[in-house]
Amino acid sequence: MNLIDVKNLLFKYKMYSGEKEEVIEHTAIDNISLSIKKGDFVGILGHNGSGKSTLAKQLAALLKPSSGVIYVGGMDTAKEEQILDIRKTAGLVFQNxxxxxxxxxxxxxxxxxxxxxxxxxxxxxxxxxxxxxxxxxxxxxxxxxxxxxxxxxxxxxxxxxxxxxx
Ligand SMILES: Nc1ncnc2c1ncn2[C@@H]1O[C@H](COP(=O)(O)OP(=O)(O)O)[C@@H](O)[C@H]1O
Ligand SMILES: [Mg+2]
Known part of the structure:
Protein backbone atom coordinates (compact mmCIF):
# COMPACT_ATOMS: atom_id res chain seq x y z
CA MET A 1 0.00 0.00 0.00
CA ASN A 2 1.19 3.52 -0.72
CA LEU A 3 1.67 5.81 2.24
CA ILE A 4 0.37 8.76 0.23
CA ASP A 5 -1.94 8.67 -2.78
CA VAL A 6 -3.03 11.84 -4.54
CA LYS A 7 -5.58 11.48 -7.32
CA ASN A 8 -6.55 14.33 -9.65
CA LEU A 9 -6.02 16.96 -6.98
CA LEU A 10 -7.45 20.35 -7.82
CA PHE A 11 -7.24 23.30 -5.43
CA LYS A 12 -8.88 26.63 -6.02
CA TYR A 13 -8.99 29.67 -3.76
CA LYS A 14 -10.89 32.93 -4.04
CA MET A 15 -9.31 36.35 -3.85
CA TYR A 16 -10.76 39.81 -4.13
CA SER A 17 -9.49 41.77 -7.09
CA GLY A 18 -9.53 45.50 -6.38
CA GLU A 19 -8.99 46.22 -10.04
CA LYS A 20 -12.01 44.23 -11.22
CA GLU A 21 -13.95 44.87 -7.98
CA GLU A 22 -14.96 41.24 -7.72
CA VAL A 23 -13.90 37.99 -6.12
CA ILE A 24 -11.85 35.94 -8.56
CA GLU A 25 -11.23 32.22 -8.35
CA HIS A 26 -7.62 31.11 -8.84
CA THR A 27 -6.29 27.59 -9.38
CA ALA A 28 -3.22 26.81 -7.23
CA ILE A 29 -3.07 23.07 -7.98
CA ASP A 30 -4.36 21.83 -11.30
CA ASN A 31 -4.99 18.09 -11.55
CA ILE A 32 -2.01 16.48 -9.80
CA SER A 33 -1.72 12.75 -9.15
CA LEU A 34 1.16 11.09 -7.28
CA SER A 35 1.98 8.17 -5.03
CA ILE A 36 4.59 7.94 -2.29
CA LYS A 37 5.63 4.70 -0.62
CA LYS A 38 6.88 4.23 2.92
CA GLY A 39 10.62 5.00 3.04
CA ASP A 40 10.59 7.10 -0.13
CA PHE A 41 12.40 10.45 -0.14
CA VAL A 42 10.69 12.69 -2.65
CA GLY A 43 11.63 16.19 -3.72
CA ILE A 44 9.14 18.45 -5.45
CA LEU A 45 10.67 21.18 -7.60
CA GLY A 46 9.09 24.31 -8.99
CA HIS A 47 9.50 28.04 -9.16
CA ASN A 48 8.19 30.39 -6.49
CA GLY A 49 4.42 30.36 -6.34
CA SER A 50 4.05 27.14 -8.34
CA GLY A 51 2.14 25.46 -5.52
CA LYS A 52 4.68 23.34 -3.60
CA SER A 53 3.71 24.62 -0.15
CA THR A 54 0.02 24.40 -1.03
CA LEU A 55 0.54 20.73 -1.94
CA ALA A 56 2.42 20.10 1.33
CA LYS A 57 -0.46 21.66 3.29
CA GLN A 58 -2.86 19.41 1.43
CA LEU A 59 -0.82 16.34 2.45
CA ALA A 60 -0.96 17.40 6.11
CA ALA A 61 -4.72 18.05 5.82
CA LEU A 62 -4.30 21.78 6.55
CA LEU A 63 -6.15 22.38 3.28
CA LYS A 64 -8.82 20.32 1.59
CA PRO A 65 -9.05 19.43 -2.10
CA SER A 66 -11.52 21.44 -4.18
CA SER A 67 -11.85 18.19 -6.10
CA GLY A 68 -9.88 14.98 -6.36
CA VAL A 69 -8.84 12.90 -3.38
CA ILE A 70 -5.84 12.45 -1.07
CA TYR A 71 -5.17 9.36 1.04
CA VAL A 72 -2.58 9.57 3.80
CA GLY A 73 -2.00 6.19 5.45
CA GLY A 74 -5.25 5.10 3.83
CA MET A 75 -7.18 8.03 5.35
CA ASP A 76 -9.11 10.48 3.18
CA THR A 77 -8.01 14.06 4.05
CA ALA A 78 -11.46 15.37 3.16
CA LYS A 79 -13.03 13.39 6.02
CA GLU A 80 -13.27 15.65 9.05
CA GLU A 81 -13.35 12.75 11.57
CA GLN A 82 -9.90 11.53 10.45
CA ILE A 83 -8.13 14.90 10.53
CA LEU A 84 -6.39 14.30 13.87
CA ASP A 85 -5.14 10.86 12.83
CA ILE A 86 -3.88 12.28 9.54
CA ARG A 87 -2.00 15.06 11.37
CA LYS A 88 -0.36 12.41 13.56
CA THR A 89 0.71 10.63 10.38
CA ALA A 90 1.91 13.60 8.30
CA GLY A 91 4.16 16.22 9.91
CA LEU A 92 4.84 19.56 8.24
CA VAL A 93 7.90 21.78 8.69
CA PHE A 94 7.37 25.27 7.36
CA GLN A 95 9.87 27.16 5.26
CA ASN A 96 10.38 29.85 7.88
N1 LIG B 1 -5.57 30.64 0.06
C1 LIG B 1 -4.81 31.38 -0.75
N2 LIG B 1 -4.97 32.70 -0.83
C2 LIG B 1 -4.20 33.45 -1.63
N3 LIG B 1 -3.25 32.97 -2.42
C3 LIG B 1 -3.04 31.66 -2.40
C4 LIG B 1 -3.79 30.80 -1.57
N4 LIG B 1 -3.36 29.54 -1.76
C5 LIG B 1 -2.38 29.62 -2.67
N5 LIG B 1 -2.18 30.90 -3.08
C6 LIG B 1 -1.24 31.33 -4.14
O1 LIG B 1 -1.01 30.19 -4.95
C7 LIG B 1 0.32 30.15 -5.41
C8 LIG B 1 1.04 28.93 -4.91
O2 LIG B 1 1.69 29.21 -3.68
P1 LIG B 1 2.68 28.25 -2.88
O3 LIG B 1 2.03 26.91 -2.70
O4 LIG B 1 3.07 28.98 -1.65
O5 LIG B 1 3.90 28.10 -3.88
P2 LIG B 1 5.40 27.61 -3.62
O6 LIG B 1 5.47 26.97 -2.28
O7 LIG B 1 5.66 26.65 -4.74
O8 LIG B 1 6.26 28.83 -3.72
C9 LIG B 1 0.95 31.46 -4.95
O9 LIG B 1 0.79 32.38 -5.96
C10 LIG B 1 0.13 31.79 -3.69
O10 LIG B 1 0.17 33.17 -3.44
MG1 LIG C 1 6.67 27.29 -0.62
Missing amino acids: PDNQLIGNIVEEDVAFGPENMGIPAEEIEMRITKALASTGMTAYREASPGALSGGQKQKIAISGVLAMEP
Missing part, protein backbone atom coordinates in the same frame (compact mmCIF):
# COMPACT_ATOMS: atom_id res chain seq x y z
CA PRO A 97 11.21 28.25 11.26
CA ASP A 98 10.19 31.43 13.12
CA ASN A 99 6.59 30.47 12.31
CA GLN A 100 7.02 27.16 14.09
CA LEU A 101 9.21 27.82 17.16
CA ILE A 102 7.31 28.69 20.33
CA GLY A 103 9.43 27.51 23.30
CA ASN A 104 11.83 29.57 25.42
CA ILE A 105 14.37 26.79 25.37
CA VAL A 106 14.97 24.18 22.68
CA GLU A 107 13.78 21.15 24.66
CA GLU A 108 10.50 22.91 25.53
CA ASP A 109 10.00 23.61 21.89
CA VAL A 110 10.63 20.02 20.81
CA ALA A 111 8.29 18.81 23.57
CA PHE A 112 5.39 21.01 22.47
CA GLY A 113 3.91 18.62 19.88
CA PRO A 114 4.13 15.42 21.93
CA GLU A 115 2.79 17.26 25.01
CA ASN A 116 -0.27 18.29 23.06
CA MET A 117 -0.73 14.70 21.96
CA GLY A 118 -0.91 13.66 25.61
CA ILE A 119 2.30 11.59 25.53
CA PRO A 120 3.57 10.72 29.06
CA ALA A 121 6.48 12.82 30.39
CA GLU A 122 9.09 10.00 30.46
CA GLU A 123 8.26 9.11 26.86
CA ILE A 124 8.55 12.80 25.83
CA GLU A 125 11.97 12.92 27.50
CA MET A 126 13.13 10.02 25.33
CA ARG A 127 11.63 11.50 22.20
CA ILE A 128 13.42 14.84 22.74
CA THR A 129 16.74 13.04 23.15
CA LYS A 130 16.17 10.97 20.02
CA ALA A 131 14.86 13.84 17.88
CA LEU A 132 17.73 16.19 18.79
CA ALA A 133 20.30 13.42 18.19
CA SER A 134 18.86 12.74 14.74
CA THR A 135 19.21 16.37 13.67
CA GLY A 136 22.63 16.79 15.33
CA MET A 137 21.27 19.37 17.80
CA THR A 138 21.86 17.53 21.10
CA ALA A 139 24.32 20.18 22.31
CA TYR A 140 21.65 22.86 21.99
CA ARG A 141 19.03 21.21 24.17
CA GLU A 142 19.15 24.01 26.78
CA ALA A 143 19.73 26.82 24.30
CA SER A 144 17.31 29.62 23.51
CA PRO A 145 15.86 29.12 20.01
CA GLY A 146 16.08 32.87 19.43
CA ALA A 147 19.89 32.71 19.75
CA LEU A 148 20.29 30.05 17.03
CA SER A 149 21.09 30.55 13.36
CA GLY A 150 18.40 30.14 10.70
CA GLY A 151 19.61 26.65 9.78
CA GLN A 152 19.79 25.59 13.42
CA LYS A 153 16.24 26.89 13.95
CA GLN A 154 15.11 24.76 11.01
CA LYS A 155 16.75 21.73 12.62
CA ILE A 156 14.86 22.45 15.86
CA ALA A 157 11.59 22.79 13.93
CA ILE A 158 12.34 19.43 12.24
CA SER A 159 13.16 17.91 15.66
CA GLY A 160 9.82 19.11 17.00
CA VAL A 161 7.97 17.37 14.19
CA LEU A 162 10.10 14.19 14.49
CA ALA A 163 9.24 14.06 18.21
CA MET A 164 5.60 13.54 17.22
CA GLU A 165 6.77 10.45 15.28
CA PRO A 166 4.72 11.12 12.15
